[in-house]
Amino acid sequence: MWLNQFLLVGAALFCIGVYGVLARRNGVMVLMSIELILNAVNINLIAFGAFNGTIAGQVFALFVIAVAAAEVGVGLAIVLAIYRNRSTIDLETANLMKG
C-alpha cells in the first residue's frame, strides 16, 4: 500500500520534470527539470529498495545523485558558454546541430 504512494510521488515528479524539459525554453530550467526527473528515479529506487529490504536501491540512488551533480556541472557550464556566445540561453535558438 505504501509503495504506491512513493511511486505516485515519483511519477508526479517525473511528469513535472518531463514537462519542464519539453516545455521550458530556458536552458537552466531544463537542467533543473532534468534534476527533477533524476530525483523521481531516485525516489523510485529507494522505495523499491526499502520495499525489498535491500540496500541496493539506496546505493544506486547515491550513484545517481553523484552523476546528477556532475551532469548539472557540465550542463551549467554549457549553458554558460552558450550564454557567453549568444547572450541568451533560449534553447529555441540553439539549433546549430540542425541537419
Place this chain on the structure above:
Amino acid sequence: MNDFDDWVLTLIIFVPLLGAAVMMFIPKAEEELHKWVALFSSVVVAALGVYLLFNFDYDDTQRLQFTASHSWIDVIKSRYEVGIDGIALPLLLLTMLVVPLVIIYSWNHFPEPQNPKAFLILILLLDVGMLGTFCAQDLILFFVFFELVLLPMYFMIGVWGGEKRQYASIKFFLFTLFGSALMIVSFLALFFLTGAETFSMTGMAGLVKTSNIAIGTQVLVFGGMFMGFGIKVPIFPFHTWLPDAHTQAPTQGSVLLAAVLLKLGTYGFIRIALPILPEAAVKWAPWIGLLAVIGIIYGALGCLAQTDMKRLIAFSSVAHMGYVMLGIATLTNFGINAAVFGMVAHGLITGMLFFVAGSVKERFHTLEIKRLGGLLVSAPRMGWILGFATMASLGLPGLAGFWGEFPAILAAYNPAPELSETLFRVYMIVAALGTVFAAGYLLWLFQRTAFGTPKEEFAHDPVHDVELPEWLAWIPMLLLIFVLGVMPGIIFRMTDGAATSLAAAFGG
C-alpha cells in the same frame, strides 16, 4: 645414376629463368650485354642437353630417366615431378638447339620496336615453358608450363608483330586458352574419377586401368584433352589461329612457334592422352586420323591459294602436322616413331623456312610472292638454302622430312588391331596424295621466289646475301636436316623403345 642426374633437368628448366632474372637487373641500354647473357644461358642449357644426350640410357628408353620428385603444392596434391624418356628427349634437344639459334639470329635482326632486353627476356621465359613442358611428369606441372608458354608468345606477337598483330595475338591467346581450359577440366576429372593421390602421369595411367571408369566418360575426358592439345597442334578445323599468328609474329616468334610450340600439342597426345586413356584413344583414333588427313589435303590446298610467303609456310605446317597426327592416330610403334620424328623434322625444316622468310622480308620488305623472284640471282646462297629447305619440306628422301612422312603413311596401312584397316588405308592413300600437293605448293613457291630474275622494283637494289649471324643460326639446322635424313636411326634409337611400349597398350 649420380647426384647430378637428379637435378640436371631442374637445372635445365630454370637456367633460362635465372638468365632472365639477371637481365632484369641490367640496364636497358646495355644491349650487347643482354645478348650475351641470353645467349650464354641458352647455351648452358644446350650444353646440359649434350650431357643428357651422352648419359641417356638408350637401351631402356621407355623408362623415365633423370627423374626428380619433390613436394610442390600439397594443398592440391600436385608434385614437382620431372623426368624424360625417349619421346621427350628428342623434343627437349630440339628446343635446346633452336632457342640459342634464334638468339644468335636475333643479334642484328631485332624487329621493331627493338628493345632487345624485353625481347630476349621473353625468349628465355618461353624457353622455360617449353623445356618444362617436355620434362614435366605431373599433370598440373605440365599444365603450368604449357600455359607459361602462352604469355611470352602473346607479347612477342602483340608487341613485335606485323600490322595486324593485335588481332593475331589475341586470337592466338584466346584460342589456345580455350583449349587449355577444357584440358585442365579433363585433368581434374581424371583426378577425381580415379581418386588419385597425386597428379603424376604414370600413376594416373595405372589408376585409370584399375578404376573402371565408364568408357563414355573416358571418351569425354579424352575429348577435353583433344581440344587442349589439338588446338595447339593445330588440327583442322582448329587451325585458323596459326596462319595469322605466324604471319604477324616476328621471325623469331614464327620460328619458335613452328619449331617447338606446335609440338607441345602433339607431345601432349603421346605423353598424356594415349597412355592414360588408351581405350578412349582407340575410339577417337579414326576421327583424329580423319581430321589429320583432311588437314593434310586442306593445308596443301590452302597453301596453293596463298599470296604471302609466310602465310604459305604457315599453312604447310597444318599439312605437316597432319602427318604427325596421322602417325599418332594409327596407335602403332611405327606411327608414333614417325610422329616424333616428324615433329623434330618439321621443327627444323619449317623453322628454317621461317628463318629464310624472315631474312627475305628484311631484304625486300615484302613477302608477297608476286613481287619476289630471282632470289637465286640476287642472293644465291639464300636461294640455295631456301631450295634445300623446300626440298626437305616436301619430304625428299635423304633429308629429314621424309622420315616423318613415310613411316606415318606406312603405319596407316596397318594400324593398331582394334582400328579399321580399310579406313586407315583410305587415309594412307589420301596422305600419299598429300605428298604430291606438298611438292606442288613448295616447288611453286620456290619457282616464283627463287627462279627467274628479280622483279623490276628490286632489280637495282643491291641485296646482301646471307650474313654471319644467319650462317651461324642456320648451319646447325641445315646440317641436322641432312644428317637426320641420312641417319634417321639417331632419333629412332631414342624413340623406339618408348614408342613400342606405348603401342603395346594397343596391341600394335
Place this chain on the structure above:
Amino acid sequence: MSPTLTFAAESGEAAVVTAGWLLRNAWIFPAIPFCSFLITLFFGKRLPQRGSPVGVAALALTFVLGLAAAGQWISYSNRSEDAAHAETEHALVGASAGTGESAAATAAEDDRGATTEEEDGEVHTQVGEAADEEEHASVAPVESTRTWWQSGGIHFEVGTLVDGLAIMMIFVVSLVSLLVHIYSTDYVHGDIRYTHYFAFLSLFTASMLGLIVSQGIVQFITCWELVGLCSFALIGHWWEEQANSDAALKAFLTNRVGDMGLLIGMIVLFFTAGDGRTFSIVSINQAVVSGTVSHTAMTVAALCLLAAVMSKSGQFFLHTWLPDAMAGPTPVSALIHAATMVVAGVYMVARLYPVFWDGLSIAGSSFNMMVLVGAVTTLVGGSLAFVQRDIKRVLAYSTVSQLGYMVMALGCGAWTAAVFHLFTHAFFKACLFLGSGSVSHACNHSFDMKKDMGGLRKRMPITHATFLIGTLALAGFPLFAGFWSKDEILAGTGGFNLAEGANGSYHVFLVIGLLTAGMTAAYMTRCYWLTFLGEWRGGHDHDTGHDTGHQPAMAVGAAVATGHDAHAAGGHDAHGHGEPHESGPRITGPLVVLATLTFLATFANIPEKFSFIPEGWRLRFEHYVEPRGDYFPTISHAEFAPAVAALSLAMAAIFSGVAIIYYRKVRAQGAYATELAHGPTTRNALAAAGYRVLENKFYLDWLYQGVIVAFIKGPLARGIDRFNQVVLDGIVDGAGINSRKAGDLLYRYVDQAVVDGAVNASGLGASETGGMLRRFQTGRIQQYAALMFGAAALLAGVLVIAVQ
C-alpha cells in the same frame, strides 16, 4: 636364328663361293660420285677448270671399278655354277636332303641378324635335271647390309644388292655418265653455272648407282627421289627462263604423282611379301616366288608400282613431262632423259619382277595392264615423234616410245629382252642425243630441224656417221644392237606362235610392236633427212609459208629451245653465227665410243640358234644378267624367230622407204623445202584433224595444265582458302565478335543496369533516407527529448503488453 644358320652353313660346305671384294662393297659405286658431288659443290669454283675434272676423274674411276666388278661377277657366277655342278653330283646321293637344306638356308637368310655385314654369298642349289643343270643353277645375289634404323625390334637395313642386272646397269650408267661428263666439258663450257652443272651430274650418277645397288625398297625409294631431284635441278639448269623452270616443275610434279603409287606399292609389298618385317628386295622376291603371298595383294602392289613406272619411265599418260624435260642441257637429256634415269622405272620392274609376274599373271596370258600401258605408250610416242620440228623432241618422243617397248616386253614376260633393249637403247639413244647436241652446237644452239639444219652430212662427218649408226640401230636394221633387242622383244610377245618358248601369247602386242618398229624407222628417217641431207637452211630465212599453219604446237618446243639458246650462247660466241662445222674432240669422242658400242652390243646376246658361233659366245647377256635363283620367277625365253625378224625388218624398210619417197618429192620442190606444199594434211580433212591432235599432243598437256592443275590451283585452292577465311575463320572471328557483343550486352543490361543499378540504388536509397531523416534532425534539443520520451513511452507500452 643361329642354329638354323649353322645348319645352313654346314649344308652349304661345298657350295660356299666367295664373291669378289667389289661385289661385297658395292657401296663404293655411289660413294665415289657422291664425294665428287660434295667436292665440286663446295670447292669446285676454286679448282682448276671450275671443278669439272673432279667429276670426270670420279666417273672414270667408277667406270673402271664397274668393269672390274663385272669381271668379278662373271668369275663369281662361273664359280657358283661349278660349285653347283659339284653339289649336284654330291646331292645325287642325298637329293631330298639337299633341297630341304637349301630351303632352310633361304629361311636363314631371311632372318638375317641385326648388324651383320653379310659376307657369305652363300650359294643354294636346286637339284634339277642333270641336263638342265647349268640353266637352273642358281647364283645367289651378293648382299651386304647394315641396320639403318629400327622400330619395334624390326631392323631396317641399308646395303647393297649386286647381281647380274645391277652389274649391267652399273656398267651402262657409269659409262654413259663418264662420256656425258667428258662431252659436257666442251658443250656447256663457259656456262655461268658450270660448276653446279657438274656437281649435279655427279649427284645424279651417285643417286642412280645407289638406286641400282639398293638392297631394300626404302633405299630404293630414296634414290628414286634423288634422281628425280637431280633431274629437276638439271632440267631447270637455265632457270632464269620461266619455260625452263616450268618444265622442271612439271617433271618433278608428274613424277610425284607416280611416286604416290611407288610409296603405296612399296608399303603393300612391305606388309605382304615382306611380312611387315623386311624391306629387303631379295626377301620380298623370294616370298613372292615361293607363292606364299596373296595374289590380290601382289596385283594391287603391281598396279601401284606401275603408276610409278608410268611417271618415271614416261609411260602414257604420265609421259608428258619427258619431252618438256628437253629444256635442260642436251648432255643431261642424253644421260638422264634417255639412257639412265628414265629407265629406272623399267629397272624397278625388272628388280621386283616376281611381284609383276605374279600380280599381273603374266605367264600364259595374252593381256595385262603393264603390256597395255607399254603398247599404248609406244604407239603414242612413235606417232608424236612425227610432228616435232625440234630434233630433241623427236628423240624425246622416240625415247617415250622405246620405253614403252621395254615395258611392253616386261609385260609379256620377255624379261631378258626388255633388259637387253634397255642396255642397247642406252647406247644408241645417248649417241643420238649427244649427236643432236653436237648438231645444235654447230647450228647456233638451235634445235629446230626445219629452220636451222639440213645438209650437215658433209659439214659434220663424224657427227653424221655416228648419228646415222644410232638411227639405224634405233630403226632396227640388222648388225646394229637395236635390231637384236627389238627382235627379242617381238619374239617374246609370243604372238601368233611365230616364236617358240615365249611366256604368253600376246598377239595384239606383236602387231603393235611391228607397227611401232615401222613408225620408228619412218620418223628417224625424217629426222635424219631434215638434219643431215639437203642444203643447210640455217643461214637463210627459208621457213616456208605452209609451216605457219602449224605454229601453235611448234611454239612450245621453240620456246624451250630458245630458252636454252639464250644462256648457252653466252659462252659460245666463238663458234656461233658462222657456218656449221664439226665439233671438238671432247664432243665427237664420246659419240664415236657410243656408236662403236651400239655396234658391239650386238654380240652381247647372240641367239642360241646361231649354232655356228661357239656356245660360250651365245646368250652371254641372258646368262650373266638374268637372275637365277629363288628370288626370280622361272621364265622361259623365246627363241630367235626368223619370221619375226623378217617381218620387223620388212616393216622398218617399208616405212622408211615411204619416208624416203616423201622426202625425195619434197626435195624436188626446192633445195630448202622441208615438207610437201600440198601434203595430205592440206588435202584431207581427216589427216588434218589427226595432225592437229598430234601436234597438240593428244590434248594431254591441256588436260593436265589447263584442267586438272588449273582446277586445283584455281577454284579448289581458292575455294579452300575462302572456306578457311570465311567459314572457319568466320566461326572463330564470329565467336570472338559475338562474345564481344554478348559482353557488351551483358555490360549494358546486366552489369550496368542490374548489378551497378543495385549498387547505385543502395547508395541512392541511403542518401534519400538520410534526406528524409534529416528533417528529424532539427537541432532542437527539446524535440529530441520529446522523441526520446515518446519512444520510451512507446517501448514501455510494448513492454507492458509483451510481458502480459
